[in-house]
Amino acid sequence: MIVAMEQKATEEQIDNVIEKLVDLGFNVHRTTGVVQTILAGVGTPSSFEVADFEVMSGVEKAHRISSPYKLAGRDFRPEGTVIHFANGVTIGGKEVVMMAGPCSVESREQIFKSAELVKAAGAQFLRGGAFKPRSSPYSFQGMGLEALKLLREAGDKFGLLITSEVMEISQIDVMLPYIDVFQVGARNMQNFNLLRELGQVRKPILLKRGIAATIEELLLSAEYILAGGNYEVMLCERGIRTFETYTRNTMDISAIPVVQKLSHLPMIADPSHGTGRRDKVAPMARASVAAGCDGLIIEVHPNPDKAMSDGAQSLSPEQFAKLVPELRIIATAVGRTIA
Numbered sequence: 001m002i003v004a005m006e007q008k009a010t011e012e013q014i015d016n017v018i019e020k021l022v023d024l025g026f027n028v029h030r031t032t033g034v035v036q037t038i039l040a041g042v043g044t045p046s047s048f049e050v051a052d053f054e055v056m057s058g059v060e061k062a063h064r065i066s067s068p069y070k071l072a073g074r075d076f077r078p079e080g081t082v083i084h085f086a087n088g089v090t091i092g093g094k095e096v097v098m099m100a101g102p103c104s105v106e107s108r109e110q111i112f113k114s115a116e117l118v119k120a121a122g123a124q125f126l127r128g129g130a131f132k133p134r135s136s137p138y139s140f141q142g143m144g145l146e147a148l149k150l151l152r153e154a155g156d157k158f159g160l161l162i163t164s165e166v167m168e169i170s171q172i173d174v175m176l177p178y179i180d181v182f183q184v185g186a187r188n189m190q191n192f193n194l195l196r197e198l199g200q201v202r203k204p205i206l207l208k209r210g211i212a213a214t215i216e217e218l219l220l221s222a223e224y225i226l227a228g229g230n231y232e233v234m235l236c237e238r239g240i241r242t243f244e245t246y247t248r249n250t251m252d253i254s255a256i257p258v259v260q261k262l263s264h265l266p267m268i269a270d271p272s273h274g275t276g277r278r279d280k281v282a283p284m285a286r287a288s289v290a291a292g293c294d295g296l297i298i299e300v301h302p303n304p305d306k307a308m309s310d311g312a313q314s315l316s317p318e319q320f321a322k323l324v325p326e327l328r329i330i331a332t333a334v335g336r337t338i339a
């Protein structure tokens, strides 16, 4: 149930609607947009009539939510979600944000070099895995807490926000002091216990699309986080598994406009995992900006051929520095900006 309040609705009128929703057995989520307050009632209440809400004072319109994702759907925030960071960076507004850095944090020298170079090329975020989900248990599993400390230090030194992957509930508290955005990886998109717990956190989440997940499943996973009251969720297209073998995954560029129509959540594109091949990253990054993504997350390594994970899809800092100005031109053409 969505109740859109009139622009001039008073707090008392809003409270009356909330009370009625609660009495019916709904959990109420409130969002105050630029234009109006929207109340979403979710859950399985006893029967009710939409018309009973429409006649309440201060209500502009009310309707049932037909999609399975109630809070992730665009109706909850028709004007779109904009996530604000302390340093003035926003995601979901006019700006297209650049997140870049190595797949994994490997050493102090490697992450500081990465931070310096991606910052110089125009990135706002430094990425780097501390806890790595690897297909083989014998592959490098990440430097853990030590990596988080290095990320924070490098981020603070070069003025970059930090994103890193959380793989399990026990890592949330460990990570909180060091990161600005929790990344949920493709392999954990349906780790519902983790998603529920991240709903209790008050830091933004970057939720990556599962390897074989439909867009509806991605939105339902986001719903788990939103239902906990954490509305700062970004979604990420990172390629899906198809029958194609010339690329590691098939980058579904069309997911960008599809999600943006269905949902208010910002949409990030990851052309690195999306293709798995260094020479395909720039074309897919350009296509993603043209398609309207709100940000890009790109693997960049000071020495990609020596990377401990995902070297084949990592750009050199020079390649990244060449790409960003190209993206700026495309961003301008579609009414966006890249800092």
Ligand code: PEP
Pocket: 103, 129, 133, 184, 185, 186, 187, 208, 238, 273
């Ligand atoms: C990563 O960002 O390095 C990563 C493991 O991504 P994904 O979860 O999309 O595979």
Ligand code: MN
Pocket: 103, 104, 273, 299, 309, 310
């Ligand atoms: Mn990677």
